[in-house]
Amino acid sequence: MKRNKKVTYTLFTISFLGISILSGFLVASSIFKPTIEYSATYPNYTLDELSKVADNIVYGKVEARGETVSEKIYLPKTNNELISNSSEQSSYNLDFTKQEEVTYVEDLYTDISVKIITPIKMDGKIAGAGYRMTMEEQTILYKEEGGETENLRIVPDGGELNEGDEVILFTNHVGKSWGPQSVLKVIDGAVYDKNGTKYNVEELISRLNDDI
Known part of the structure; x- marks a missing residue:
């Protein structure tokens, strides 16, 4: 009788592990991604x-x-001081190497x-x-x-x-x-x-x- 319980427990453990692995695969794939x-x-x-x-x-x-x-789209920071210090707002050239001048969004x-x-x-x-x-x-x-x-x-x-x-x-x-x-x-x-x-x-x- 004890032997039957051990076999049943082992089969349950294997089944649980199988379901867990399958669930992990489905979540990792695109099927269940938000x-x-x-x-x-x-x-x-x-x-x-x-x-x-x-x-x-x-x-x-x-x-x-x-x-x-993933593409970075660079944008000027909304910094009034940057704009006011430029001679003409319409011709202000951004320096993309300067973090204080630009920000970006990822597309x-x-x-x-x-x-x-x-x-x-x-x-x-x-x-x-x-x-x-x-x-x-x-x-x-x-x-x-x-x-x-x-x-x-x-x-x-x-x-x-x-x-x-x-x-x-x-x-x-x-x-x-x-x-x-x-x-x-x-x-x-x-x-x-x-x-x-x-x-x-x-x-x-x-x-x-x-x-x-």
């Missing part, structure tokens, strides 16, 4: 306005999600590799019929807002892009967008803008070509 939404404010653009301000507009398919990158983004199906605008120029892409141009790198840290998931407003997703992207010259209004997912050939207006993807591409 998730928050990336918050940013952008100008409220129409599609026509976006087509003009964007350096790149492409219809493409997500090939892969890359690593999350997270994730590199998204997008295979271009149809180029619409590339490097500020119309990419209409007959436009030929170089090998380097056949993939565009989009810097998606947010990402994963060791203890947290930060998702962009409008949701993440995942491998296989088709999308119409509007980006600036460094690959950043203007929030969800400039990241339009294509589902079964249909696209919805920020107002919920539905377009056929080819119809929207044609309209954007006219707007540029």
Whole structure:
């Protein structure tokens, strides 16, 4: 009888350890990480306005999600003495090596590799019929807002892009967008803008070509 109790206790211990290891794995992975939404404010653009301000507009398919990158954005310290001591506030040059002059915020983004199906605008120029892409141009790198840290998931407003997703992207010259209004997912050939207006993807591409 004592032997049976010992076996039962041993099996219970092994089961408990197994559950603990599994729980630890799930917490360490993204499944149970606390998730928050990336918050940013952008100008409220129409599609026509976006087509003009964007350096790149492409219809493409997500090939892969890359690593999350932390970027420092330097800002002048709100120090009245610094400003008043400068000859002209508008021409005051910051010295980024001097901690007393600058501060910074950390911004997270994730590199998204997008295979271009149809180029619409590339490097500020119309990419209409007959436009030929170089090998380097056949993939565009989009810097998606947010990402994963060791203890947290930060998702962009409008949701993440995942491998296989088709999308119409509007980006600036460094690959950043203007929030969800400039990241339009294509589902079964249909696209919805920020107002919920539905377009056929080819119809929207044609309209954007006219707007540029």
